[in-house]
Amino acid sequence: DAGVIQSPRHEVTEMGQEVTLRCKPISGHNSLFWYRQTMMRGLELLIYFNNNVPIDDSGMPEDRFSAKMPNASFSTLKIQPSEPRDSAVYFCASSPRMNTEAFFGQGTRLTVV
Amino acid sequence: AQSVTQPDIHITVSEGASLELRCNYSYGATPYLFWYVQSPGQGLQLLLKYFSGDTLVQGIKGFEAEFKRSQSSFNLRKPSVHWSDAAEYFCAVTSDSNYQLIWGAGTKLIIKP
Numbered sequence: 001d002a003g004v005i006q007s008p009r010h011e012v013t014e015m016g017q018e019v020t021l022r023c024k025p026i027s028g029h030n031s032l033f034w035y036r037q038t039m040m041r042g043l044e045l046l047i048y049f050n051n052n053v054p055i056d057d058s059g060m061p062e063d064r065f066s067a068k069m070p071n072a073s074f075s076t077l078k079i080q081p082s083e084p085r086d087s088a089v090y091f092c093a094s095s096p097r098m099n100t101e102a103f104f105g106q107g108t109r110l111t112v113v
Numbered sequence: 114a115q116s117v118t119q120p121d122i123h124i125t126v127s128e129g130a131s132l133e134l135r136c137n138y139s140y141g142a143t144p145y146l147f148w149y150v151q152s153p154g155q156g157l158q159l160l161l162k163y164f165s166g167d168t169l170v171q172g173i174k175g176f177e178a179e180f181k182r183s184q185s186s187f188n189l190r191k192p193s194v195h196w197s198d199a200a201e202y203f204c205a206v207t208s209d210s211n212y213q214l215i216w217g218a219g220t221k222l223i224i225k226p
Contacts (some may be wrong), residue, residue: 099207
C-alpha cells in the first residue's frame with residue numbers, strides 16, 4: 001500500500017489566494033482526519049470524517065476553511081482567502097476504524113506570503 | 114479534562130546510551146495509548162500501541178513502552194540509541210468511546226555523537 005498520499009508537498013501562495021490541499025487515504029480506511037501543525041500550537045485536529053461524512057469540524061479555525069470528502073478515496077481542504085497566519089504544515093491521516101491508530105501522510109507545507 | 118503530558122521538551126542523549134521518554138495521561142476511560150515519531154520534514158509514523166493485555170509492548174526500530182495504570186504513564190524506552198533516532202516523539206491517547214487522538218506536545222530527541 002502506498003500509504004496516505006498528500007499533494008502538493010509544498011505550496012507557496014500570496015495572501016488572498018485560494019489554496020486547495022489534497023489527500024488520498026489508505027484504501028479501506030473509513031476515518032479521515034485533517035491536522036495542522038505549527039511550532040506555537042503543535043498538532044491541531046481540524047476536521048474528522050467517518051465514512052465520508054464530516055463528524056466533527058469544531059477545529060476548523062474560521063469560515064475561510066472548508067473540507068470535503070466526495071468519496072472514500074479523496075478529500076480536500078480549502079482555504080479561501082488565505083492569510084499569512086495560515087502558514088503551517090497540514091497533515092491528512094486515515095484510520096481503519098474509530099479508536100485506533102492513524103496513518104499520516106507526508107504533509108503539505110503551506111507558506112502564505 | 115483529557116490530556117497528555119510529555120514533560121520534556123528536549124532530551125539530549127549520547128549515541129549508544131539508553132533512552133526513556135516520559136508520557137503521562139489524564140483520561141476518564143480505559144486508554145488506548147500510542148507513540149509516534151516524526152523526522153524532520155516527514156509525517157508521523159507509528160512506533161507502537163497499547164490497547165490491552167501485556168503492559169510491556171514492543172514496537173518498531175527497537176523501541177518499547179510500558180503501560181503503568183497506577184502512574185497513568187506510558188513511557189517509551191530504547192536500550193541503545195542511534196544517530197538516526199534523532200527526531201520528535203509524540204505520545205497520544207484515545208478510548209473506545211472517542212474517535213480522536215489526544216496528543217502530547219512532543220519531545221525532541223537530540224543525539225550527541
